[in-house]
Each structure stands twice: as structure tokens, then as C-alpha cells.
Amino acid sequence: MASQANALGAPIERREGHAKVTGEALYATEYTPPGCVHAWPVTATVARGRVSSLDTAAALDLPGVLAVLTPDTAPRLAESDDPTLAVLQDFRVPHHGWPIALVVAETLEAARAAAQAVRVTYETEPHAAVLDDHLADAYRPEEANGGHPAERRQGDPEAAFAAAPVTVDVRYRVPPLHNHPMEPHGATARWHDGRLTAYDTSQGADTVRAVLAGLFKLDEDRVTVVSEHVGGGFGSKGTPRPHVVLAAMASLHTGRPVKLALARRLLPELVGHRAPTDHRLRLGAQPDGTLLSVIHEVTTHTSRVKEFVEQAAVPARVMYAGGSILTSHRVAALDVPTPSWMRAPGEAPGMYALESAVDELADALGMDPIELRIRNEPDQEPDSGRPFSSRHLVECLREGAERFGWAERDPRPGRRRSGHQLLGTGVAAATYPVLVSPSRATVTAHPDGLHVVRVNATDIGTGARTVLAQVAAQALGVGVEAVRTEIGTTGLPRAPLAGGSSGTASWGWAVHEACRSLSRQLQERTGPLPPEGLTASADTEGSADAESPYARHAFGAHFAEVAVDTDTGEVRVRRLLGVYAAGRILNARTARSQFIGGMVMGLGMALTERGSLDPASGAFLGNDLAGYHVPAHADVPAIEAHWIDEKDDHLNPMGSKGIGEIGIVGTAAAIGNAVHHATGVRHRELPLTPDRVH
Numbered sequence: 001m002a003s004q005a006n007a008l009g010a011p012i013e014r015r016e017g018h019a020k021v022t023g024e025a026l027y028a029t030e031y032t033p034p035g036c037v038h039a040w041p042v043t044a045t046v047a048r049g050r051v052s053s054l055d056t057a058a059a060l061d062l063p064g065v066l067a068v069l070t071p072d073t074a075p076r077l078a079e080s081d082d083p084t085l086a087v088l089q090d091f092r093v094p095h096h097g098w099p100i101a102l103v104v105a106e107t108l109e110a111a112r113a114a115a116q117a118v119r120v121t122y123e124t125e126p127h128a129a130v131l132d133d134h135l136a137d138a139y140r141p142e143e144a145n146g147g148h149p150a151e152r153r154q155g156d157p158e159a160a161f162a163a164a165p166v167t168v169d170v171r172y173r174v175p176p177l178h179n180h181p182m183e184p185h186g187a188t189a190r191w192h193d194g195r196l197t198a199y200d201t202s203q204g205a206d207t208v209r210a211v212l213a214g215l216f217k218l219d220e221d222r223v224t225v226v227s228e229h230v231g232g233g234f235g236s237k238g239t240p241r242p243h244v245v246l247a248a249m250a251s252l253h254t255g256r257p258v259k260l261a262l263a264r265r266l267l268p269e270l271v272g273h274r275a276p277t278d279h280r281l282r283l284g285a286q287p288d289g290t291l292l293s294v295i296h297e298v299t300t301h302t303s304r305v306k307e308f309v310e311q312a313a314v315p316a317r318v319m320y321a322g323g324s325i326l327t328s329h330r331v332a333a334l335d336v337p338t339p340s341w342m343r344a345p346g347e348a349p350g351m352y353a354l355e356s357a358v359d360e361l362a363d364a365l366g367m368d369p370i371e372l373r374i375r376n377e378p379d380q381e382p383d384s385g386r387p388f389s390s391r392h393l394v395e396c397l398r399e400g401a402e403r404f405g406w407a408e409r410d411p412r413p414g415r416r417r418s419g420h421q422l423l424g425t426g427v428a429a430a431t432y433p434v435l436v437s438p439s440r441a442t443v444t445a446h447p448d449g450l451h452v453v454r455v456n457a458t459d460i461g462t463g464a465r466t467v468l469a470q471v472a473a474q475a476l477g478v479g480v481e482a483v484r485t486e487i488g489t490t491g492l493p494r495a496p497l498a499g500g501s502s503g504t505a506s507w508g509w510a511v512h513e514a515c516r517s518l519s520r521q522l523q524e525r526t527g528p529l530p531p532e533g534l535t536a537s538a539d540t541e542g543s544a545d546a547e548s549p550y551a552r553h554a555f556g557a558h559f560a561e562v563a564v565d566t567d568t569g570e571v572r573v574r575r576l577l578g579v580y581a582a583g584r585i586l587n588a589r590t591a592r593s594q595f596i597g598g599m600v601m602g603l604g605m606a607l608t609e610r611g612s613l614d615p616a617s618g619a620f621l622g623n624d625l626a627g628y629h630v631p632a633h634a635d636v637p638a639i640e641a642h643w644i645d646e647k648d649d650h651l652n653p654m655g656s657k658g659i660g661e662i663g664i665v666g667t668a669a670a671i672g673n674a675v676h677h678a679t680g681v682r683h684r685e686l687p688l689t690p691d692r693v694h
């Protein structure tokens with residue numbers, strides 16, 4: 001019988017915590033097979049052109065250097081769907097930071113020194129790197145990221161806007177942002193008997209295996225990818241990145257195991273970034289706040305290597321009963337590193353802009369911003385007309401207002417002074433879709449009472465092992481201590497990536513089904529278990545969003561209090577509070593960490609984080625954590641994360657929605673709206689650094 005401590009929802013500590021803090025947990029570049037050597041990439045220092053000469057003689061002369069791979073000498077790769085992985089295949093330079101050679105040496109120091117000794121000359125071509133200068137070059141893509149239509153139009157939004165009595169027509173801008181997980185990207189690769197093993201820091205080892213098998217023309221069963229412990233990814237490890245391909249090429253070329261640990265400063269140009277977005281928002285309303293038009297037009301950039309379109313207008317298809325709605329994306333292909341997923345791709349920048357504009361509309365109407373949102377609460381998903389499987393945004397706003405003390409707020413901006421500080425509060429809504437993918441899992445009941453769950457899930461720091469043990473314990477009706485979870489390597493039952501806030505729902509669904517099946521078998525069985533135990537497995541389809549009769553999204557409300565220094569323009573966040581409606585919460589402790597982590601990342605997006613593309617070189621500047629400022633502990637105030645006990649029968653057997661990304665969505669808008677409330681000034685470009693705010 002399950003004890004209370006095993007119930008889904010219990011705040012159980014993460015199982016690998018001890019191994020992590022004692023250093024026992026191994027990350028990708030901490031595996032050192034016998035004979036392991038080190039690789040260091042040489043990356044392009046121009047934004048566009050060709051390598052005209054690569055002189056490796058001096059590098060090869062240095063002690064301990066084994067090889068320098070160049071497009072002339074590197075292994076040939078098969079074509080793949082991802083051209084960012086076609087490294088060292090030709091001398092073309094598509095952006096600053098593109099790998100052009102790879103040094104392999106006995107030590108890390110030798111590899112690094114030799115990389116510096118490679119002499120490169122280029123034939124350069126004129127390049128374009130800054131979106132602001134190339135907005136007019138943007139084209140309408142077929143689709144935005146995630147397969148979303150690039151444009152959706154309902155009614156006559158322009159006419160509705162033109163006729164609206166109260167309007168807001170504003171431009172918001174979000175700079176490039178960098179994922180910068182705690183563990184930089186790295187891999188250890190080893191060839192042996194025509195087989196490839198890669199220890200890779202990845203959000204999904206099965207995808208890495210499939211891609212490596214394709215690139216190196218191997219059957220998948222000859223490739224093993226291990227991602228047992230992963231120090232964050234925030235999307236940047238959601239697809240295979242060049243480091244693991246380079247490590248495998250170097251090992252194939254030298255016949256030695258190879259470790260490639262990217263320096264943090266190389267990450268921004270090699271592993272993807274959140275593309276900058278330029279937003280035009282036109283909101284039109286009746287004097288009572290009823291929205292007549294919602295127009296959200298996004299322009300972003302991609303590289304010349306691959307099209308990636310940050311889907312920042314997509315959340316406006318979900319949020320408000322707008323009458324006429326137009327959402328569109330345009331993209332300019334520039335000579336820049338290829339953007340990719342970063343926590344809540346689309347929703348994070350899109351909801352910054354939309355929720356800031358909604359606050360401006362509330363101001364223009366002289367209406368409370370919470371009341372304005374409630375006035376426009378839709379009874380079905382505006383874009384699709386489907387009913388919501390559950391939607392408790394209004395409850396989140398009301399509970400947040402109560403907990404935050406919103407009722408005492410004087411709505412007038414620029415009125416609250418404390419010494420040389422101006423104080424203000426702000427609110428914004430949050431949303432994130434419910435995604436789920438097919439997964440497989442097995443569970444084995446052993447005669448000694450242990451149950452072993454196997455699924456190639458990835459724990460990127462979220463507590464996946466722990467939550468899956470809870471899901472299994474609940475489904476089996478046993479104590480959580482009677483369940484062991486094996487995750488993090490190919491060879492385990494195939495499973496989707498830890499991304500799109502979908503991991504727990506996808507893996508958990510398969511784990512739940514396997515455990516229910518095992519329970520039934522155990523009930524029908526008489527006599528002792530065989531020595532090898534009894535195993536049940538499950539394959540779950542998930543359910544694609546387009547096939548569901550329901551629109552499924554998590555919602556939330558973010559509240560912020562800020563103090564703005566009137567001398568320096570420095571913004572300090574004093575309080576952050578979030579209330580979420582995200583289905584059933586499966587582990588109160590690890591869920592709280594996810595929500596709070598997202599809010600801290602939103603704080604960084606609001607105040608400190610700015611990727612800067614240098615127009616002259618096409619390089620990202622300030623690429624390490626000294627130049628790219630993520631919040632430090634002293635920047636992070638008391639943060640509260642609460643949730644509504646939401647029941648939703650249209651999700652998965654656990655009743656959970658995703659929680660990994662919604663915490664960042666809307667946090668920057670809540671902070672920006674609070675800065676306006678403090679100062680009376682609207683800033684429409686992130687981050688809100690002192691030079692802009694003073």
C-alpha cells in the first residue's frame with residue numbers, strides 16, 4: 001500500500017542530489033576512457049566568406065599535438081537535416097564562430113595552444129549582422145518554429161484597429177539572448193570495433209544517437225549515447241550540437257577517445273541563441289476595455305545556414321478574445337550564428353511584448369490591468385475555436401492579486417518615493433502549451449520487492465528520476481523507495497527529449513502504462529516471481545495537439561515589485577510572485593524549483609541579459625559570464641511560486657501540464673510594467689539597464 005509520502009505531489013528530494021554535491025555524478029566531459037585525448041576548435045574570425053589558407057605546420061610542431069582536422073583532412077559526413085552540423089566539410093564561412101579546424105592533442109593545454117597557432121587567412125565578403133539595420137530585408141517564412149503557421153488572420157484586424165475608440169500602437173524589442181547552462185557543451189567520444197560511444201551533454205540522447213548514426217553512416221544499434229547527468233540546457237541541448245560531431249570526428253580520425261569541452265565563450269556562436277525580436281503591437285478596445293483588435297507582428301533573424309523563426313506572435317493566438325486578431329512573423333536571413341530554442345521559445349519574448357502592450361492599454365483606458373485581462377477572457381481558444389481542456393488564468397490573477405496585496409495599489413505612476421528610489425508594482429499573464437510525445441518504458445518487478453523502471457529520459461537538473469519514481473510508485477501502489485529509475489542512456493527504452501516542458505508528461509505516461517500493466521499481471525499471477533523478475537512495457541503515442549479536440553495550455557500570473565534608483569537608473573526587483581495553473585503538480589519541491597528558476601531567468605531577461613552582435617565583425621560580444629550578465633544571488637529577491645489545484649482529464653494519466661518553461665513567460669513584462677508604475681516612463685527595449693532607465 002502506498003504511504004502518504006509516496007503520493008504524487010509529495011515534495012520528495014531529488015534522488016541524485018547526494019551524488020551531485022559530492023562530485024560522484026559524472027557529466028559528459030568527466031568520463032575519461034583509457035588513452036583519452038583532448039580537442040579544441042578553431043573558429044572563424046570573420047562573418048562571411050571563405051577560408052583561403054589554413055597553415056597547420058606550427059600547430060602540428062607543438063609538443064603533444066596529434067592532428068589538426070581541416071576540411072581537407074576531416075572525415076566526410078553524410079547529409080543531415082541539420083546543416084549546422086555539417087562542420088569541417090568545406091571552406092565556406094557562414095558566420096563568425098563557425099568551426100574551421102579542430103586540434104587534437106594529448107592535453108587540454110596543448111590542444112588550446114595549438115589552436116592558437118593555426119594560421120588562417122580569409123577571402124571575406126560584405127556581411128549583414130544586425131537585425132535593426134535589415135528589418136526591411138525580412139521575408140515571410142512558410143512556418144514559424146514548432147510548425148506554427150507564420151501568419152493567422154481572423155476578421156479585419158486593421159479596420160477594427162482603425163475604428164477602435166482606444167488604441168495602443170507600440171514597438172517592443174528583445175535582444176539576442178544566450179542559454180548559458182551551468183554545464184557548457186561538451187562530449188567524450190570513442191570508436192571501438194566500428195561502434196561509436198558518445199557521452200554527450202544533451203536533452204535527449206536518442207536524438208543524438210539517430211543524428212550521429214546518420215552523419216557517420218552507422219546502424220543506430222552501433223551508436224551509444226550517454227547523457228546521465230546534464231547541467232541544464234534551456235533548449236540549447238535539445239538537438240545535437242556541433243561539439244559532439246566534432247568529438248566523434250576527432251576520435252575517428254585519431255583512433256583515440258576524444259574529449260571536447262567547449263569554452264563558455266564559444267557557446268553563443270556554436271550552440272544556438274534566442275534570436276532578437278522586433279514587435280509591433282496594435283491593440284484596439286472599446287472604452288469598457290473590450291478588445292476589438294489584437295495585431296502582433298514579429299520580425300526576427302535567422303542565419304544563412306538554417307531557417308529558425310522564433311514564434312513570438314503565437315501566444316497572442318491563445319490569450320484574449322480579441323474580435324479581430326492578426327499574428328505574423330517575418331525573418332531576415334543574416335550572416336549570424338544560427339538561433340535555436342531557448343526556454344519558452346516564442347512565448348518568452350512574445351508575452352513580454354504582448355503583456356507590456358496590454359499594460360499600456362490598461363493605462364490608456366484608465367482601467368486596472370487585471371480587470372482588463374479578465375474582461376477579455378475568452379471562452380474558447382481564439383485562434384482555433386476549440387474549448388480549453390482547462391484554463392484558470394482568471395483564478396491565477398485573482399489569487400496572485402490577493403497574495404501580492406494588489407488591492408492596496410495606487411494605480412498612478414511615479415508616485416511612491418523611498419529616499420532616492422521610486423517604487424512600483426506590475427502584473428503580467430503567462431501561458432505555455434501542453435506538449436507530449438511518444439515514449440516507451442519498461443518496469444520489472446523483482447522477487448526482492450524492488451521495481452526497476454527503465455526509460456531513456458534525461459534529467460537536465462529538473463528531478464526527472466525522482467518524479468518518474470513517484471509516477472511509478474503511484475501506478476504500482478508501492479512505496480517510492482521500492483522503485484529504482486534508470487534513465488539517461490540509449491539502450492534504455494526509447495524516449496523523447498527533455499524539452500518543450502513535455503518530458504515528464506511523455507515519459508510519465510509510458511511509465512504509468514507499463515506499471516499499470518505490470519500490476520494487472522501481478523494480480524493475475526500466483527506463486528513466486530521468477531529470478532529475473534516480471535517485466536511489463538508500454539509504448540505511448542502521446543497525442544498531437546492538432547488532433548486534440550481541446551486547446552491545452554498552462555497559464556499563470558506574474559507579479560513584481562521594483563525599486564528604481566533615480567540617480568543611477570538601476571532597477572532592483574524587490575519581490576516576484578507567480579501563481580500557476582499547470583494541471584496536477586507531481587512533486588511540490590522540484591516543481592517549485594522549476595517555477596522559480598524560470599522567474600529568475602525572466603528577471604535576467606528584464607534587467608541584465610543582452611547578447612550583442614558587433615556590426616563590424618558579426619561576432620557576439622561579451623560571450624562569457626563576465627560579459628553576459630545573468631542574475632547573481634544578490635539580484636534575486638524573495639520569490640514566491642504558488643499553484644492552483646487544477647484538475648484536467650484531457651491530458652495524460654497523471655493529469656499534469658508542463659512546468660519547465662512557463663516561469664519565464666511574462667516575468668519580464670511584469671517587471672517592465674512595474675518600472676513604468678514606479679517611474680511613469682515606458683521603456684520598450686530590453687534589458688532595462690541603468691543607461692536606458694536613468
Ligand code: MOS
Pocket residue numbers: 203233234235236238341342343344345498499500501
Ligand atoms: Mo526547451 S527551450 O523546449 O528545451
